[in-house]
Amino acid sequence: MGKYDATLKNVYSIFETAPWKAELIKTVPNNYVGVSKETQYIRVSVIPSGFGLNLASTSGIINIDIFIKTGLGPGAIYTIADRLDAFLVGKSIKANNCVTQLANSSFSIVGIDKDNPLLFRAIYSIPFSNYGV
Amino acid sequence: MGYKSLIKTQARNAFKKVGDLAVDVTLSKKTSSGFDFSTVTATLSTTPDIKVIKGIVEKRTKSSREDSAVLLTTMLFLSEDIPTPTDFDTFTFSGATYNLDRPLEDDGYLTKATLIRSQ
Numbered sequence: 001m002g003k004y005d006a007t008l009k010n011v012y013s014i015f016e017t018a019p020w021k022a023e024l025i026k027t028v029p030n031n032y033v034g035v036s037k038e039t040q041y042i043r044v045s046v047i048p049s050g051f052g053l054n055l056a057s058t059s060g061i062i063n064i065d066i067f068i069k070t071g072l073g074p075g076a077i078y079t080i081a082d083r084l085d086a087f088l089v090g091k092s093i094k095a096n097n098c099v100t101q102l103a104n105s106s107f108s109i110v111g112i113d114k115d116n117p118l119l120f121r122a123i124y125s126i127p128f129s130n131y132g133v
Numbered sequence: 134m135g136y137k138s139l140i141k142t143q144a145r146n147a148f149k150k151v152g153d154l155a156v157d158v159t160l161s162k163k164t165s166s167g168f169d170f171s172t173v174t175a176t177l178s179t180t181p182d183i184k185v186i187k188g189i190v191e192k193r194t195k196s197s198r199e200d201s202a203v204l205l206t207t208m209l210f211l212s213e214d215i216p217t218p219t220d221f222d223t224f225t226f227s228g229a230t231y232n233l234d235r236p237l238e239d240d241g242y243l244t245k246a247t248l249i250r251s252q
Contacts, residue, residue: 009173016170027168032175033220034165 003058004048006096007130011046011062013095014087023083039069039118040076042084048130056132062088062102064124070112077122081107088126098132137241144211144242148187155187158208159225160215177221186214188226191245195252202252206231212244224248 001009014020015027026041028034035041043065050059064084068076085105093100107124148155162182168175191207208224215222224231224246231248238245 012170012173014170027170029168029170029173032168034167034175 001096003052003056003098003130003132006098006132007048007058007060007100007128008046010093010095010098010100010130011128012044013093014091015044020087025080025083038067040067042066042080042124046128052129053131054133056098057130058132059127059129062126062128064126066107066122066124067113067116067119068122070118070120074109074120074122077107077109077120081105081122081124084124084126098130100128100130103127103129140242141213148189148211151189155189156226157185158188158210160184160186161223161225162219163221163223164219165221184214186210188224204229204250204252205234206248208246208248210244210246212239212242215244215246218244218246 012029020027026035026038028041028043030043030045032043035043045063045065046060047063048058048060050061052058066077066080068074068080088102089105091102093102103126105124105126107122110121110123113119113121160183163177166176188208188210191209194205194207196203196205218233218237220233222233224233229250231250234247234249236247
């Protein structure tokens, strides 16, 4: 398995765990359709845009779009960001012949989504490094 | 008979009266039941709901999307034939299969859909 596929699978594995599913936050990856009726969900994008320690390693950022219902204040975004922190910040995933380490997070408010004005959007970001051998 | 029923009946009659201007379109409806993050795959229904409906081709446009050419076909359907269109639906007619593009206009009686396929 290559470094990109391994990185993706390592990060995605967090969102398939029972504890994450118990958070009841609808979670989808990028390039996925089927959330048109949702009023609150997150969309996970793993972007390995940086260089790694060696040729089998990579680094980059995980961008998570947080969508909540427009007009009800931003509180839900902050709550979801804190729940994401609990599962992602400082975590290390050892699988698929590599180790994916996640750093600290940040988020920014985007505003009303241009594609669906019923949703209010924020972007939660967390850098990662993936170490392969 | 109320106005709604009257208009729906007239819309159905219009599709009959145009004869072979209305072509047979095989509509295959699939639904997404979720995404599995452990296998990194979207799960689609394995047995699509298939039915043959009538559609009237309004226009065809050849367009470019980045580095590929696509064929856009605008078609009219009876709204009752495609009540809940989704991005997973496919439309097959004249030997080719199309997906649903934007925009989709539905006045409750007729639906004008833009269908797309790579060329």
